[in-house]
Amino acid sequence: MWRPLGPYAAALLLTGAPTALAAQNAAALSGRILDAVSGKGITNATVAVTTSGASARTDSLGRFRIDGLRPGIHRFLVSADGYARGAVSLAFAAKERMERDLELEPASTPAASAASGLTAADTSKAQALPTVPVTADPSLGRRFADFERRRATGRGQYRTREELEKANSYTLQDAMRSMRGVRFSCAGGTCRAQMVRAPLGCSPEYIVDERVDNAFGPTIPIRDIVGLEVYSGASDVPGEFAGRNSGCGVIVIWTTAGREPRRK
Template identity: 70%
Template sequence: MPRTAGALAVALALLLCVGSPPLAAQTTATFAGRVLDAVSGRPLTAATVTVVTTGQATRTDSLGRFEVRGLAVGIHRFLVSAPGHARGSLSLAFAARERMERDLELEPTEVARAAVLADSAARSVADTARVQALPGVGVTADASAGRRYADFERRRATGRGQYRTRAELEAGQYYTLQDAMRGMRGLRFNCAGGTCRAQMVRAPMGCAPEYVVDERVDNAFGPTIPIRDIVGLEVYTGVSDVPGEFAGQNSGCGVIVIWTTSGREPRRK
Protein backbone atom coordinates (compact mmCIF):
# COMPACT_ATOMS: atom_id res chain seq x y z
CA MET A 1 0.00 0.00 0.00
CA PRO A 2 1.42 3.47 -0.87
CA ARG A 3 2.56 5.58 2.08
CA THR A 4 -0.18 8.20 1.48
CA ALA A 5 -2.94 5.58 1.42
CA GLY A 6 -1.57 3.98 4.59
CA ALA A 7 -1.55 7.31 6.42
CA LEU A 8 -5.15 7.98 5.36
CA ALA A 9 -6.23 4.59 6.68
CA VAL A 10 -4.61 5.24 10.06
CA ALA A 11 -6.17 8.71 10.29
CA LEU A 12 -9.61 7.29 9.46
CA ALA A 13 -9.28 4.63 12.15
CA LEU A 14 -8.34 7.27 14.73
CA LEU A 15 -11.34 9.43 13.77
CA LEU A 16 -13.69 6.49 14.21
CA CYS A 17 -12.32 5.78 17.68
CA VAL A 18 -12.44 9.38 18.95
CA GLY A 19 -15.51 10.01 21.10
CA SER A 20 -16.51 6.35 21.27
CA PRO A 21 -16.04 4.77 24.72
CA PRO A 22 -14.42 1.33 24.85
CA LEU A 23 -16.81 -1.55 24.19
CA ALA A 24 -16.31 -2.83 27.75
CA ALA A 25 -17.48 0.51 29.17
CA GLN A 26 -20.68 0.23 27.12
CA THR A 27 -21.57 -3.26 28.32
CA THR A 28 -20.37 -3.36 31.96
CA ALA A 29 -21.84 -2.06 35.21
CA THR A 30 -20.61 -0.31 38.36
CA PHE A 31 -21.35 -1.02 42.04
CA ALA A 32 -20.65 1.77 44.54
CA GLY A 33 -21.66 2.83 48.02
CA ARG A 34 -20.50 2.92 51.62
CA VAL A 35 -19.67 0.33 54.29
CA LEU A 36 -21.15 1.28 57.69
CA ASP A 37 -21.12 0.02 61.25
CA ALA A 38 -24.59 -1.47 61.87
CA VAL A 39 -24.70 -0.19 65.48
CA SER A 40 -23.33 3.34 65.25
CA GLY A 41 -23.92 4.03 61.55
CA ARG A 42 -20.38 5.32 61.20
CA PRO A 43 -18.44 4.68 57.99
CA LEU A 44 -15.86 1.90 58.12
CA THR A 45 -12.48 2.78 56.66
CA ALA A 46 -10.20 0.14 55.15
CA ALA A 47 -13.11 -2.29 54.73
CA THR A 48 -12.73 -4.71 51.81
CA VAL A 49 -15.39 -5.37 49.17
CA THR A 50 -14.60 -8.48 47.12
CA VAL A 51 -16.42 -9.65 43.99
CA VAL A 52 -16.52 -13.40 44.63
CA THR A 53 -17.53 -14.16 41.04
CA THR A 54 -14.45 -12.43 39.54
CA GLY A 55 -11.91 -12.14 42.36
CA GLN A 56 -11.84 -8.35 42.01
CA ALA A 57 -11.49 -6.43 45.30
CA THR A 58 -11.41 -2.84 46.51
CA ARG A 59 -11.05 -1.05 49.85
CA THR A 60 -13.10 1.78 51.31
CA ASP A 61 -11.68 5.28 51.74
CA SER A 62 -11.70 7.53 54.81
CA LEU A 63 -15.45 8.11 54.36
CA GLY A 64 -16.26 4.43 53.99
CA ARG A 65 -16.91 4.77 50.25
CA PHE A 66 -16.08 2.13 47.63
CA GLU A 67 -16.54 1.64 43.89
CA VAL A 68 -16.26 -1.50 41.77
CA ARG A 69 -16.19 -0.98 38.00
CA GLY A 70 -16.19 -3.25 34.98
CA LEU A 71 -18.80 -5.74 36.25
CA ALA A 72 -20.17 -8.01 33.55
CA VAL A 73 -23.92 -8.09 33.05
CA GLY A 74 -25.58 -10.70 35.28
CA ILE A 75 -25.57 -11.73 38.93
CA HIS A 76 -22.51 -11.14 41.12
CA ARG A 77 -21.85 -12.17 44.73
CA PHE A 78 -20.00 -9.75 47.01
CA LEU A 79 -18.13 -10.42 50.26
CA VAL A 80 -17.69 -7.48 52.66
CA SER A 81 -15.24 -7.53 55.57
CA ALA A 82 -13.71 -5.08 58.03
CA PRO A 83 -11.57 -5.42 61.17
CA GLY A 84 -13.65 -5.95 64.30
CA HIS A 85 -16.78 -6.86 62.33
CA ALA A 86 -18.53 -10.01 61.15
CA ARG A 87 -18.29 -10.58 57.42
CA GLY A 88 -21.32 -9.98 55.21
CA SER A 89 -22.31 -11.16 51.74
CA LEU A 90 -24.96 -10.30 49.18
CA SER A 91 -25.85 -11.11 45.57
CA LEU A 92 -26.99 -8.47 43.08
CA ALA A 93 -28.04 -8.53 39.42
CA PHE A 94 -26.64 -5.89 37.07
CA ALA A 95 -27.77 -4.61 33.69
CA ALA A 96 -25.54 -3.08 31.02
CA ARG A 97 -24.25 0.41 31.93
CA GLU A 98 -26.07 0.28 35.27
CA ARG A 99 -24.62 2.10 38.29
CA MET A 100 -26.00 0.70 41.53
CA GLU A 101 -25.31 2.44 44.86
CA ARG A 102 -26.02 0.87 48.25
CA ASP A 103 -24.97 1.27 51.89
CA LEU A 104 -23.69 -2.00 53.33
CA GLU A 105 -23.84 -2.55 57.10
CA LEU A 106 -21.59 -4.90 59.08
CA GLU A 107 -22.36 -6.14 62.59
CA PRO A 108 -19.50 -5.42 65.03
CA THR A 109 -18.08 -8.27 67.07
CA GLU A 110 -19.00 -8.32 70.77
CA VAL A 111 -15.73 -6.62 71.76
CA ALA A 112 -16.09 -3.96 69.08
CA ARG A 113 -19.78 -3.47 69.95
CA ALA A 114 -18.94 -2.82 73.61
CA ALA A 115 -16.29 -0.29 72.60
CA VAL A 116 -18.70 1.50 70.25
CA LEU A 117 -21.42 1.69 72.92
CA ALA A 118 -18.95 2.97 75.52
CA ASP A 119 -17.67 5.60 73.09
CA SER A 120 -21.22 6.65 72.23
CA ALA A 121 -22.09 6.99 75.93
CA ALA A 122 -19.00 9.13 76.52
CA ARG A 123 -19.87 11.35 73.57
CA SER A 124 -23.44 11.69 74.81
CA VAL A 125 -22.25 12.87 78.23
CA ALA A 126 -19.88 15.37 76.62
CA ASP A 127 -22.59 16.65 74.28
CA THR A 128 -25.05 17.05 77.15
CA ALA A 129 -22.53 19.16 79.07
CA ARG A 130 -22.39 21.75 76.30
CA VAL A 131 -25.99 21.58 75.12
CA GLN A 132 -27.78 24.85 74.48
CA ALA A 133 -31.56 25.25 74.50
CA LEU A 134 -33.00 26.44 71.18
CA PRO A 135 -36.49 27.61 70.21
CA GLY A 136 -38.87 24.85 69.09
CA VAL A 137 -39.19 24.19 65.36
CA GLY A 138 -42.23 22.63 63.69
CA VAL A 139 -41.51 19.51 61.62
CA THR A 140 -43.75 18.69 58.66
CA ALA A 141 -41.67 16.03 56.87
CA ASP A 142 -42.40 12.32 57.31
CA ALA A 143 -40.28 10.72 60.00
CA SER A 144 -37.68 8.23 58.86
CA ALA A 145 -38.58 4.58 59.46
CA GLY A 146 -34.96 3.86 60.42
CA ARG A 147 -31.86 2.47 58.77
CA ARG A 148 -33.49 -0.91 58.19
CA TYR A 149 -35.90 0.70 55.73
CA ALA A 150 -33.33 2.90 53.98
CA ASP A 151 -33.67 0.92 50.73
CA PHE A 152 -37.48 1.16 50.88
CA GLU A 153 -37.33 4.94 51.30
CA ARG A 154 -34.65 5.30 48.62
CA ARG A 155 -36.70 3.39 46.04
CA ARG A 156 -39.91 5.22 47.02
CA ALA A 157 -38.17 8.53 46.33
CA THR A 158 -37.35 7.49 42.74
CA GLY A 159 -41.03 7.26 41.76
CA ARG A 160 -40.58 3.80 40.18
CA GLY A 161 -43.11 1.26 41.40
CA GLN A 162 -46.06 1.72 43.76
CA TYR A 163 -45.84 1.88 47.54
CA ARG A 164 -47.84 1.64 50.77
CA THR A 165 -46.45 2.78 54.11
CA ARG A 166 -47.63 1.55 57.52
CA ALA A 167 -49.59 4.79 58.00
CA GLU A 168 -51.35 4.33 54.64
CA LEU A 169 -52.18 0.70 55.42
CA GLU A 170 -53.73 1.67 58.76
CA ALA A 171 -55.65 4.60 57.25
CA GLY A 172 -57.05 2.34 54.50
CA GLN A 173 -58.26 -0.25 57.04
CA TYR A 174 -57.33 -3.08 54.69
CA TYR A 175 -58.12 -6.65 55.74
CA THR A 176 -55.67 -8.51 53.48
CA LEU A 177 -52.59 -7.91 51.37
CA GLN A 178 -54.75 -8.20 48.27
CA ASP A 179 -57.05 -5.45 49.61
CA ALA A 180 -54.03 -3.18 50.05
CA MET A 181 -53.02 -3.68 46.41
CA ARG A 182 -56.46 -3.14 44.89
CA GLY A 183 -56.60 0.10 42.99
CA MET A 184 -52.94 -0.05 42.07
CA ARG A 185 -52.35 0.30 38.35
CA GLY A 186 -51.29 -2.70 36.30
CA LEU A 187 -52.73 -5.40 38.61
CA ARG A 188 -55.57 -7.86 38.33
CA PHE A 189 -56.75 -10.52 40.78
CA ASN A 190 -57.63 -14.14 40.12
CA CYS A 191 -60.02 -15.42 42.76
CA ALA A 192 -61.01 -19.05 43.30
CA GLY A 193 -62.14 -20.99 46.35
CA GLY A 194 -62.26 -17.86 48.49
CA THR A 195 -58.62 -17.02 47.78
CA CYS A 196 -57.44 -14.19 45.51
CA ARG A 197 -54.02 -14.03 43.90
CA ALA A 198 -52.46 -10.93 42.37
CA GLN A 199 -51.16 -10.99 38.81
CA MET A 200 -49.62 -8.25 36.73
CA VAL A 201 -51.67 -7.18 33.71
CA ARG A 202 -48.62 -7.26 31.45
CA ALA A 203 -47.59 -10.76 32.57
CA PRO A 204 -48.73 -13.92 30.73
CA MET A 205 -51.56 -15.89 32.33
CA GLY A 206 -50.29 -18.13 35.08
CA CYS A 207 -47.12 -16.06 35.50
CA ALA A 208 -47.15 -15.27 39.24
CA PRO A 209 -45.17 -12.32 40.64
CA GLU A 210 -42.20 -12.97 42.88
CA TYR A 211 -42.61 -12.11 46.56
CA VAL A 212 -39.68 -10.73 48.56
CA VAL A 213 -40.30 -10.70 52.32
CA ASP A 214 -37.77 -8.84 54.47
CA GLU A 215 -35.18 -9.02 51.65
CA ARG A 216 -35.65 -12.77 51.06
CA VAL A 217 -37.62 -14.44 48.29
CA ASP A 218 -40.64 -16.18 49.86
CA ASN A 219 -43.31 -17.13 47.32
CA ALA A 220 -45.04 -19.45 49.81
CA PHE A 221 -45.66 -17.07 52.71
CA GLY A 222 -45.69 -13.79 50.76
CA PRO A 223 -49.19 -13.98 49.21
CA THR A 224 -50.83 -14.95 52.53
CA ILE A 225 -48.92 -12.73 54.96
CA PRO A 226 -51.27 -11.10 57.54
CA ILE A 227 -51.87 -7.41 56.83
CA ARG A 228 -51.20 -6.54 60.50
CA ASP A 229 -47.58 -7.70 60.10
CA ILE A 230 -46.82 -5.46 57.10
CA VAL A 231 -45.05 -2.13 57.67
CA GLY A 232 -44.12 -1.38 54.05
CA LEU A 233 -45.18 -2.56 50.59
CA GLU A 234 -43.54 -2.15 47.17
CA VAL A 235 -45.17 -3.30 43.91
CA TYR A 236 -43.35 -3.45 40.56
CA THR A 237 -45.53 -4.54 37.63
CA GLY A 238 -42.90 -5.34 34.98
CA VAL A 239 -39.28 -5.46 33.89
CA SER A 240 -39.17 -1.70 33.24
CA ASP A 241 -40.14 -1.00 36.88
CA VAL A 242 -38.13 -3.65 38.73
CA PRO A 243 -34.97 -2.27 40.41
CA GLY A 244 -31.68 -3.99 39.68
CA GLU A 245 -31.48 -5.67 43.08
CA PHE A 246 -34.68 -7.62 42.33
CA ALA A 247 -33.95 -8.42 38.67
CA GLY A 248 -34.00 -12.12 37.83
CA GLN A 249 -35.70 -14.83 35.83
CA ASN A 250 -39.15 -13.99 37.28
CA SER A 251 -38.94 -10.20 37.11
CA GLY A 252 -41.07 -10.23 33.94
CA CYS A 253 -43.98 -11.43 36.09
CA GLY A 254 -43.56 -8.52 38.50
CA VAL A 255 -42.15 -8.26 42.02
CA ILE A 256 -43.96 -7.58 45.31
CA VAL A 257 -41.67 -6.50 48.15
CA ILE A 258 -42.98 -6.76 51.72
CA TRP A 259 -41.44 -5.40 54.93
CA THR A 260 -42.73 -6.86 58.19
CA THR A 261 -42.66 -5.99 61.86
CA SER A 262 -40.65 -9.12 62.67
CA GLY A 263 -37.99 -8.62 60.01
CA ARG A 264 -34.51 -7.73 61.12
CA GLU A 265 -31.04 -7.36 59.70
CA PRO A 266 -29.67 -10.93 59.37
CA ARG A 267 -26.59 -11.81 61.37
CA ARG A 268 -23.69 -12.11 58.98
CA LYS A 269 -21.23 -14.95 59.24
Protein backbone atom coordinates in the same frame (compact mmCIF):
# COMPACT_ATOMS: atom_id res chain seq x y z
CA MET B 1 -24.69 -60.00 36.09
CA TRP B 2 -27.27 -57.28 36.75
CA ARG B 3 -29.08 -57.44 40.06
CA PRO B 4 -32.03 -55.31 41.22
CA LEU B 5 -31.28 -52.82 43.98
CA GLY B 6 -32.60 -53.58 47.43
CA PRO B 7 -35.04 -51.10 49.00
CA TYR B 8 -32.33 -49.56 51.23
CA ALA B 9 -29.96 -48.89 48.32
CA ALA B 10 -32.78 -47.55 46.18
CA ALA B 11 -33.76 -45.17 48.99
CA LEU B 12 -30.19 -43.89 49.16
CA LEU B 13 -30.16 -43.17 45.44
CA LEU B 14 -33.49 -41.39 45.57
CA THR B 15 -32.41 -39.33 48.56
CA GLY B 16 -29.17 -38.31 46.91
CA ALA B 17 -30.68 -37.43 43.53
CA PRO B 18 -32.03 -33.97 44.47
CA THR B 19 -28.74 -33.10 46.14
CA ALA B 20 -26.76 -34.12 43.06
CA LEU B 21 -29.13 -32.18 40.80
CA ALA B 22 -28.82 -29.08 42.98
CA ALA B 23 -25.04 -29.33 42.83
CA GLN B 24 -25.12 -29.59 39.04
CA ASN B 25 -27.29 -26.46 38.75
CA ALA B 26 -25.36 -24.47 41.37
CA ALA B 27 -24.23 -20.96 40.43
CA ALA B 28 -21.21 -19.00 41.67
CA LEU B 29 -20.26 -15.39 42.37
CA SER B 30 -16.71 -14.08 42.24
CA GLY B 31 -15.08 -10.67 42.04
CA ARG B 32 -13.36 -8.05 44.16
CA ILE B 33 -14.34 -5.80 47.05
CA LEU B 34 -12.93 -2.34 46.34
CA ASP B 35 -12.45 0.93 48.20
CA ALA B 36 -14.89 3.32 46.47
CA VAL B 37 -12.46 6.23 46.87
CA SER B 38 -9.08 4.72 46.00
CA GLY B 39 -10.25 1.80 43.86
CA LYS B 40 -7.90 -0.56 45.71
CA GLY B 41 -8.89 -4.03 46.86
CA ILE B 42 -10.00 -4.39 50.49
CA THR B 43 -8.28 -7.19 52.38
CA ASN B 44 -10.20 -9.45 54.77
CA ALA B 45 -13.65 -8.10 53.87
CA THR B 46 -16.57 -10.47 54.52
CA VAL B 47 -19.16 -11.33 51.86
CA ALA B 48 -22.15 -13.13 53.42
CA VAL B 49 -25.14 -14.67 51.62
CA THR B 50 -28.27 -14.02 53.70
CA THR B 51 -30.32 -16.51 51.68
CA SER B 52 -28.05 -19.49 52.35
CA GLY B 53 -25.72 -18.62 55.24
CA ALA B 54 -22.59 -19.06 53.12
CA SER B 55 -19.78 -16.52 53.39
CA ALA B 56 -16.29 -15.77 52.12
CA ARG B 57 -13.38 -13.46 53.00
CA THR B 58 -11.32 -11.49 50.52
CA ASP B 59 -7.62 -12.14 49.92
CA SER B 60 -4.81 -9.56 49.85
CA LEU B 61 -6.08 -8.21 46.51
CA GLY B 62 -9.71 -7.99 47.62
CA ARG B 63 -10.77 -11.05 45.63
CA PHE B 64 -13.50 -13.48 46.74
CA ARG B 65 -15.53 -16.42 45.43
CA ILE B 66 -18.73 -18.09 46.65
CA ASP B 67 -19.87 -21.38 45.10
CA GLY B 68 -22.94 -23.55 45.55
CA LEU B 69 -25.60 -20.85 45.01
CA ARG B 70 -29.04 -22.08 44.08
CA PRO B 71 -30.69 -20.48 41.01
CA GLY B 72 -32.76 -17.45 42.00
CA ILE B 73 -32.24 -14.16 43.82
CA HIS B 74 -29.62 -13.96 46.56
CA ARG B 75 -28.87 -11.10 48.96
CA PHE B 76 -25.21 -10.37 49.74
CA LEU B 77 -24.03 -8.36 52.76
CA VAL B 78 -20.48 -6.97 52.65
CA SER B 79 -18.56 -5.61 55.62
CA ALA B 80 -15.00 -4.61 56.41
CA ASP B 81 -13.29 -2.74 59.23
CA GLY B 82 -13.29 0.99 58.54
CA TYR B 83 -16.05 0.84 55.92
CA ALA B 84 -19.81 1.31 55.82
CA ARG B 85 -21.66 -1.96 55.35
CA GLY B 86 -23.24 -2.61 51.97
CA ALA B 87 -25.84 -4.92 50.48
CA VAL B 88 -26.84 -6.00 47.00
CA SER B 89 -29.30 -8.54 45.58
CA LEU B 90 -28.36 -10.48 42.45
CA ALA B 91 -30.34 -12.96 40.34
CA PHE B 92 -28.66 -16.19 39.21
CA ALA B 93 -29.59 -18.63 36.48
CA ALA B 94 -28.71 -22.32 36.80
CA LYS B 95 -24.95 -22.93 36.44
CA GLU B 96 -24.28 -19.20 36.03
CA ARG B 97 -20.76 -17.98 36.85
CA MET B 98 -21.24 -14.33 37.69
CA GLU B 99 -18.33 -11.96 38.23
CA ARG B 100 -18.84 -8.59 39.94
CA ASP B 101 -16.65 -5.94 41.49
CA LEU B 102 -18.35 -4.37 44.51
CA GLU B 103 -17.48 -1.08 46.19
CA LEU B 104 -17.58 -0.06 49.85
CA GLU B 105 -17.47 3.54 51.04
CA PRO B 106 -14.91 4.37 53.75
CA ALA B 107 -16.81 5.03 56.98
CA SER B 108 -15.47 8.57 57.17
CA THR B 109 -16.98 9.73 53.85
CA PRO B 110 -20.38 11.50 53.60
CA ALA B 111 -21.66 8.87 51.17
CA ALA B 112 -21.17 6.16 53.76
CA SER B 113 -23.76 7.70 56.06
CA ALA B 114 -26.44 7.24 53.40
CA ALA B 115 -26.45 3.47 54.07
CA SER B 116 -25.96 2.74 50.38
CA GLY B 117 -22.26 2.04 50.25
CA LEU B 118 -22.35 -0.96 47.91
CA THR B 119 -22.78 -0.91 44.16
CA ALA B 120 -22.51 -3.62 41.54
CA ALA B 121 -20.31 -2.91 38.53
CA ASP B 122 -18.85 -4.54 35.45
CA THR B 123 -15.79 -6.66 36.10
CA SER B 124 -13.66 -4.42 33.94
CA LYS B 125 -14.28 -1.32 36.06
CA ALA B 126 -16.19 -0.82 39.30
CA GLN B 127 -18.57 2.09 38.94
CA ALA B 128 -20.49 3.86 41.71
CA LEU B 129 -24.17 4.66 41.15
CA PRO B 130 -25.35 8.27 41.34
CA THR B 131 -26.35 9.29 44.86
CA VAL B 132 -30.03 9.91 45.51
CA PRO B 133 -31.09 12.23 48.33
CA VAL B 134 -33.30 10.29 50.71
CA THR B 135 -35.45 11.54 53.53
CA ALA B 136 -36.17 8.53 55.71
CA ASP B 137 -39.41 8.12 57.58
CA PRO B 138 -38.23 7.90 61.22
CA SER B 139 -41.07 5.51 62.05
CA LEU B 140 -39.65 2.88 59.70
CA GLY B 141 -36.23 2.49 61.30
CA ARG B 142 -32.74 1.98 59.93
CA ARG B 143 -33.45 -1.28 58.14
CA PHE B 144 -35.70 0.56 55.67
CA ALA B 145 -32.88 2.53 54.06
CA ASP B 146 -33.27 0.47 50.85
CA PHE B 147 -37.05 0.98 50.90
CA GLU B 148 -36.58 4.75 51.08
CA ARG B 149 -33.80 4.75 48.46
CA ARG B 150 -35.98 2.91 45.96
CA ARG B 151 -39.05 5.04 46.74
CA ALA B 152 -37.00 8.16 45.98
CA THR B 153 -36.43 6.94 42.40
CA GLY B 154 -40.14 7.19 41.57
CA ARG B 155 -40.25 3.67 40.13
CA GLY B 156 -42.75 1.24 41.60
CA GLN B 157 -45.55 1.79 44.11
CA TYR B 158 -45.07 1.98 47.86
CA ARG B 159 -47.12 1.82 51.04
CA THR B 160 -46.04 2.33 54.64
CA ARG B 161 -47.88 0.86 57.61
CA GLU B 162 -49.47 4.23 58.31
CA GLU B 163 -50.78 4.43 54.74
CA LEU B 164 -52.16 0.88 54.93
CA GLU B 165 -54.01 1.71 58.13
CA LYS B 166 -55.45 4.94 56.68
CA ALA B 167 -56.73 2.99 53.67
CA ASN B 168 -58.45 0.46 55.98
CA SER B 169 -56.73 -2.43 54.23
CA TYR B 170 -57.74 -5.78 55.75
CA THR B 171 -55.57 -8.04 53.58
CA LEU B 172 -52.51 -7.78 51.37
CA GLN B 173 -54.83 -7.99 48.38
CA ASP B 174 -56.85 -5.02 49.71
CA ALA B 175 -53.63 -3.02 49.92
CA MET B 176 -52.86 -3.62 46.24
CA ARG B 177 -56.33 -3.27 44.69
CA SER B 178 -55.92 0.45 44.13
CA MET B 179 -52.47 0.08 42.58
CA ARG B 180 -52.05 0.54 38.84
CA GLY B 181 -51.10 -2.47 36.77
CA VAL B 182 -52.29 -5.04 39.34
CA ARG B 183 -55.15 -7.50 38.83
CA PHE B 184 -56.34 -10.50 40.83
CA SER B 185 -57.02 -14.12 39.99
CA CYS B 186 -59.44 -15.75 42.41
CA ALA B 187 -60.06 -19.48 42.69
CA GLY B 188 -61.27 -21.63 45.56
CA GLY B 189 -61.86 -18.60 47.75
CA THR B 190 -58.24 -17.42 47.46
CA CYS B 191 -57.21 -14.35 45.45
CA ARG B 192 -53.68 -13.97 44.14
CA ALA B 193 -52.15 -10.85 42.63
CA GLN B 194 -51.05 -10.84 39.01
CA MET B 195 -49.58 -8.00 36.98
CA VAL B 196 -51.59 -6.72 34.01
CA ARG B 197 -48.50 -6.74 31.76
CA ALA B 198 -47.55 -10.30 32.75
CA PRO B 199 -48.66 -13.38 30.78
CA LEU B 200 -51.55 -15.35 32.26
CA GLY B 201 -50.34 -17.74 34.93
CA CYS B 202 -47.12 -15.79 35.45
CA SER B 203 -47.00 -15.07 39.19
CA PRO B 204 -44.95 -12.21 40.68
CA GLU B 205 -41.89 -12.87 42.82
CA TYR B 206 -42.41 -12.22 46.54
CA ILE B 207 -39.49 -10.85 48.57
CA VAL B 208 -40.21 -11.00 52.31
CA ASP B 209 -37.74 -9.26 54.63
CA GLU B 210 -35.05 -9.48 51.92
CA ARG B 211 -35.62 -13.18 51.17
CA VAL B 212 -37.49 -14.79 48.30
CA ASP B 213 -40.64 -16.40 49.73
CA ASN B 214 -43.31 -17.21 47.17
CA ALA B 215 -45.08 -19.63 49.51
CA PHE B 216 -45.69 -17.42 52.55
CA GLY B 217 -45.58 -14.03 50.79
CA PRO B 218 -49.12 -13.97 49.33
CA THR B 219 -50.72 -14.95 52.67
CA ILE B 220 -48.95 -12.58 55.07
CA PRO B 221 -51.49 -10.96 57.45
CA ILE B 222 -51.84 -7.23 56.86
CA ARG B 223 -51.19 -6.55 60.55
CA ASP B 224 -47.65 -7.90 60.12
CA ILE B 225 -46.79 -5.65 57.17
CA VAL B 226 -44.89 -2.42 57.87
CA GLY B 227 -43.80 -1.66 54.33
CA LEU B 228 -44.88 -2.71 50.82
CA GLU B 229 -43.25 -2.25 47.40
CA VAL B 230 -44.95 -3.32 44.15
CA TYR B 231 -43.22 -3.40 40.76
CA SER B 232 -45.65 -4.30 37.96
CA GLY B 233 -43.19 -5.07 35.17
CA ALA B 234 -39.60 -5.55 34.11
CA SER B 235 -39.20 -1.83 33.36
CA ASP B 236 -40.11 -0.96 36.97
CA VAL B 237 -38.11 -3.64 38.76
CA PRO B 238 -34.90 -2.34 40.43
CA GLY B 239 -31.64 -3.98 39.43
CA GLU B 240 -31.27 -5.82 42.76
CA PHE B 241 -34.51 -7.72 42.06
CA ALA B 242 -34.03 -8.27 38.33
CA GLY B 243 -34.06 -11.90 37.23
CA ARG B 244 -35.83 -14.48 35.13
CA ASN B 245 -39.22 -13.71 36.76
CA SER B 246 -38.95 -9.91 36.77
CA GLY B 247 -41.36 -9.72 33.81
CA CYS B 248 -44.04 -11.17 36.10
CA GLY B 249 -43.53 -8.36 38.60
CA VAL B 250 -42.03 -8.21 42.08
CA ILE B 251 -43.78 -7.64 45.43
CA VAL B 252 -41.48 -6.67 48.29
CA ILE B 253 -42.90 -7.02 51.81
CA TRP B 254 -41.36 -5.72 55.02
CA THR B 255 -42.76 -7.27 58.20
CA THR B 256 -42.59 -6.72 61.92
CA ALA B 257 -40.44 -9.87 62.16
CA GLY B 258 -37.58 -8.34 60.19
CA ARG B 259 -34.38 -7.40 62.02
CA GLU B 260 -32.58 -4.10 62.26
CA PRO B 261 -29.06 -4.19 60.81
CA ARG B 262 -26.34 -4.37 63.42
CA ARG B 263 -24.33 -1.28 64.14
CA LYS B 264 -20.65 -1.51 63.47
